[in-house]
Amino acid sequence: MPRTTTYSVTVQFGDCDPGGIVFFPNFCRWMDAASLTFFMQCGVKPWRILENERGIVGTPLLEINTKFHKTATYGDTLTVHTHIEEWRRVAFTQVHRVMRGDDLICEGRDVRAFVKRDEHDRERLRAIPVPEDIQALCS
Amino acid sequence: MPRTTTYSVTVQFGDCDPGGIVFFPNFCRWMDAASLTFFMQCGVKPWRILENERGIVGTPLLEINTKFHKTATYGDTLTVHTHIEEWRRVAFTQVHRVMRGDDLICEGRDVRAFVKRDEHDRERLRAIPVPEDIQALCS
Amino acid sequence: MPRTTTYSVTVQFGDCDPGGIVFFPNFCRWMDAASLTFFMQCGVKPWRILENERGIVGTPLLEINTKFHKTATYGDTLTVHTHIEEWRRVAFTQVHRVMRGDDLICEGRDVRAFVKRDEHDRERLRAIPVPEDIQALCS
Amino acid sequence: MPRTTTYSVTVQFGDCDPGGIVFFPNFCRWMDAASLTFFMQCGVKPWRILENERGIVGTPLLEINTKFHKTATYGDTLTVHTHIEEWRRVAFTQVHRVMRGDDLICEGRDVRAFVKRDEHDRERLRAIPVPEDIQALCS
Numbered sequence: 326m327p328r329t330t331t332y333s334v335t336v337q338f339g340d341c342d343p344g345g346i347v348f349f350p351n352f353c354r355w356m357d358a359a360s361l362t363f364f365m366q367c368g369v370k371p372w373r374i375l376e377n378e379r380g381i382v383g384t385p386l387l388e389i390n391t392k393f394h395k396t397a398t399y400g401d402t403l404t405v406h407t408h409i410e411e412w413r414r415v416a417f418t419q420v421h422r423v424m425r426g427d428d429l430i431c432e433g434r435d436v437r438a439f440v441k442r443d444e445h446d447r448e449r450l451r452a453i454p455v456p457e458d459i460q461a462l463c464s
Numbered sequence: 465m466p467r468t469t470t471y472s473v474t475v476q477f478g479d480c481d482p483g484g485i486v487f488f489p490n491f492c493r494w495m496d497a498a499s500l501t502f503f504m505q506c507g508v509k510p511w512r513i514l515e516n517e518r519g520i521v522g523t524p525l526l527e528i529n530t531k532f533h534k535t536a537t538y539g540d541t542l543t544v545h546t547h548i549e550e551w552r553r554v555a556f557t558q559v560h561r562v563m564r565g566d567d568l569i570c571e572g573r574d575v576r577a578f579v580k581r582d583e584h585d586r587e588r589l590r591a592i593p594v595p596e597d598i599q600a601l602c603s
Numbered sequence: 604m605p606r607t608t609t610y611s612v613t614v615q616f617g618d619c620d621p622g623g624i625v626f627f628p629n630f631c632r633w634m635d636a637a638s639l640t641f642f643m644q645c646g647v648k649p650w651r652i653l654e655n656e657r658g659i660v661g662t663p664l665l666e667i668n669t670k671f672h673k674t675a676t677y678g679d680t681l682t683v684h685t686h687i688e689e690w691r692r693v694a695f696t697q698v699h700r701v702m703r704g705d706d707l708i709c710e711g712r713d714v715r716a717f718v719k720r721d722e723h724d725r726e727r728l729r730a731i732p733v734p735e736d737i738q739a740l741c742s
Numbered sequence: 743m744p745r746t747t748t749y750s751v752t753v754q755f756g757d758c759d760p761g762g763i764v765f766f767p768n769f770c771r772w773m774d775a776a777s778l779t780f781f782m783q784c785g786v787k788p789w790r791i792l793e794n795e796r797g798i799v800g801t802p803l804l805e806i807n808t809k810f811h812k813t814a815t816y817g818d819t820l821t822v823h824t825h826i827e828e829w830r831r832v833a834f835t836q837v838h839r840v841m842r843g844d845d846l847i848c849e850g851r852d853v854r855a856f857v858k859r860d861e862h863d864r865e866r867l868r869a870i871p872v873p874e875d876i877q878a879l880c881s
Contacts, residue, residue, distance in 0.1 A: 328729050336763070337491075337636040338650065338661070339765040342520045343512065343816070345587065345651065348756040349528070353489035358615040361677075363603065371678050372616065373482065373623065373865070382483045383616070389488070390529045395587060399639075440483075448484065448790070450535060476775040477800070478626040482677070484790065487617040497754040500816075510756065510761065510817050512726070538621070539788050540780075571841070587651070587845065621790065622799045622857075623865065627806070628774065631767035647811070651760065660761045668807045672868060726762065727812060 329408040330358040330366040341438045346396040353389070356421040356433045359405035360384070363419065367463045377460060380441040382450060387416055388436040396431050403430060410434070412460055415452050467602060468547040469505040471498040475540045485532050487537040492528070495560040495572045498544035499523070502558070506602045518582040521589060526555055527575040534569050536562075542569060549573070551599055606741060607686040608644040610637040614679045624674040631667070634699040634711045637683035638662070641697070645741045658719040660728060665694055666714040673708050681708060688712070690738055691731050745880060746825040748781040749776040751796060753818045763813040770806070773838040773850045776822035777801070784880040794822065797858040799867060804833055804854040812847050827851070829877055832869050 333438050342348040362382075365371065376383040384460040397403060404424050411418040439456060443449035473494050481487040503523075506508065514520040536542060543563050550557040560572040578595060582588035612633050620626040642662075643649065653659040675681060682702050689696040699711040718732060721727035751772050759765040780800075783790065792798040793806040814820060821841050828835040843863035856873060 338630075338639050339632055339635050339759055339767065341757055341760045342522075343758045343762045344524070344589070345760045346524065346589070348491040348496075350492035350756065351526050353492045354615075354617055357487075357489065357617050361616050365678075373676075383481075384806060385483070385485065385490050385535070386530075386532050388529070388531045390527070392523075392527045393525050396524070398587070398651075400643075448537070450483070450485070476771075477778050478620055478771055478774050479620045480620045481617055482623045483619060484621045489617065493754075493756055496756050500755050504817070512815070537790075539782070572645065620800075622802070622867070624802065624867070626774075627803050627845035628767040630768045635765075635767065640850070661759075663761070663763065663813070664766050664808075666807070668805070669803075670805045671803050674802070676865070695865050719793045726815070728763070 327408040327410070328405055330363045332362040332407065332411040333442075334358075334403050334405070336403060337397045337398045339385045341399050346398055349393070352393075352423060352431055353435070355403070355405055355411065355423065358437070359407045359421050360419055360435060360437070360446060363407040363409075363431075364459075364463065369459055369462055379456075381456070382440050382442060382451070383437055385392065386437055387436055387452055389433060391433040393431045395425075395428055395462055397425060397430050401425050412455055412464070414454055417455055444456055466519055466547040466549070467506060468534075468545055469498075469502045470522070471501040471544045471546065473497075473542050473544070475536055475538045475542060477538045480538050485537055486559055490533075491562060491570055493531065494542070494562065495574070496531075497574070498546045498560050499558055499574060503545040503598075503602065508598055508601055510526075520592070520595070521581060523576040524589065525574055525576055530539055530572040532570045534564075534567055536564060536569050540564050548602055551594055551603070554593055556594055568582070582586060583601050605686040605688070606645060607684055608641045610636075610640040610683045610685065612636075612681050612683070614675055616677045617634045619677050624676055627671070628699060629653050630669065630671075630709055632709070633681070633683055633701065634669075634713070637685045638697055638713060638715070641687075642737075642741065647737055647740055657734075659731070660718050660720060661726065662715040662717055664713055664715055666710060669711040671711055673703075673706055675703060675708050677701050678703070679703040685740055689735055689742075693732055695733060703705045716719060743828070744825040745784060746823055747776075747780045749779040749822045749824065751820050751822070753773075753814055753816045753820060755816045758816050761825055761829060763815055766810070769808065769810075769840060769848055769850070770821070772822055773808075773852070776824045776838050777836055777852060777854070780824040780826075781876075781880065786876055786879055796873075798870070798873070799857050800858060801854040801856055802867065803852055803854055806850060808848055808850040810848045814829075814847050818842050824879055829872055829881070831870055833874055844853070
């Protein structure tokens with residue numbers, strides 16, 4: 326079994342749209358928080374420390390695929406279960422299952438990569454091979 | 465050629481994360497706005513009027529797949545080009561291409577369905593077949 | 604001492620701006636969540652039930668004044684302490700103190716009122732006198 | 743008359759809450775965008791260039807006071823009219839009037855200061871006196 330972490334969120338009134346259900350970019354926001362929480366809970370240092378020490382700025386998305394199964398509304402408590410499904414040389418696939426109790430609300434599958442700033446153009450970000458020590462912590 | 469509409473957005477400082485690039489749920493937010501703008505520009509009435517007249521609450525997402533090609537930052541002007549790629553009986557697939565000039569920043573492919581409130585449980589939403597008049601306006 | 608409730612939040616990467624600090628509308632979002640949490644913890648029913656039973660849609664803001672004392676960044680755990688400072692006939696003032704441990708990060712003072720939908724124009728919201736039973740629960 | 747700029751926004755479905763009206767942190771977001779737009783339209787360079795050239799990171803808020811007069815909903819086009827009401831040595835007060843046609847929807851009064859990163863602690867931000875050249879451009 327791959328290492329799995331959880332991140333909990335209580336849906337707020339302002340997270341919902343005029344239909345009374347969660348406005349879906351909020352699911353993206355919670356899955357992003359779950360992604361970072363996964364790395365922190367696995368013992369990886371916060372991005373701002375990694376940037377100072379090793380130049381690693383974060384893990385921007387290359388692709389995301391999300392399937393929505395049930396709606397959620399304010400007052401619901403959701404738990405995001407996160408693990409890494411596949412490590413490739415540069416990219417990796419992270420899965421986020423958003424549950425309300427035993428109900429699967431939605432499931433997101435991210436492809437991400439670790440990035441550094443380009444030496445010659447600080448505003449440009451470049452993907453780097455997955456750092457071995459980080460992969461070891463997260464598997 | 466399917467009918468295509470555009471929605472423009474200027475990226476704001478607060479749309480960007482500590483890495484200085486757009487925090488990706490904002491792309492989801494802009495693609496959602498582009499989705500609704502598409503229907504409005506095609507001549508479909510606003511959801512709150514459709515809800516009063518026909519009980520149609522909106523077009524929640526069933527699935528979204530987004531590929532990120534380039535980053536964007538504040539000050540950038542982005543244009544989202546939206547069209548419907550496929551109409552099925554109940555669901556339809558809408559494509560959003562987010563461009564900065566000639567650069568493709570990201571591309572989202574939504575699967576959505578029109579929904580009504582359940583008669584017996586107003587908090588439950590039920591997918592309905594794509595209304596023919598709306599399909600005609602949007603093709 | 605007026606009744607006080609707390610609402611906790613862990614600041615996420617995406618809550619921060621390119622300066623690396625919390626983008627302030629997120630504080631507004633957390634104070635709004637704290638406002639609703641206050642009513643729920645005091646035993647007031649969720650808005651969607653109150654709307655069905657009594658026509659009360661929520662407590663929109665009339666005014667908000669927020670003072671920012673210190674910055675916060677991702678990884679910080681913040682606790683919002685909320686109480687009602689003053690009940691007037693129609694409006695009331697709610698105070699939210701956002702703390703990181705013993706540090707006061709910011710303090711918001713909301714003026715809000717309970718509203719119902721207008722009978723003749725469902726899209727118009729009208730302030731009503733503070734319901735006595737709700738005031739009793741929250742004092 | 744002080745220099746005044748405008749920033750326009752069309753309210754989106756997802757900007758509204760289950761009551762069908764704009765979720766107020768979105769007004770904060772738009773006023774923040776209007777604040778930055780004001781500086782850009784006055785000829786001040788983008789923050790990321792100012793940070794490289796002069797170490798100025800932005801203009802975080804010290805205080806904000808917003809009065810809400812009317813509600814807005816999706817489909818509305820809002821125009822934010824922004825000017826600087828008062829320059830003090832370090833801080834300045836910026837006013838944002840959010841209009842829908844001739845209707846004043848809300849009015850925000852920000853107190854902000856220009857900040858630099860502390861030399862000894864890069865994560866600490868320090869307010870600096872208002873730069874004279876920037877004040878001249880914006881008056």
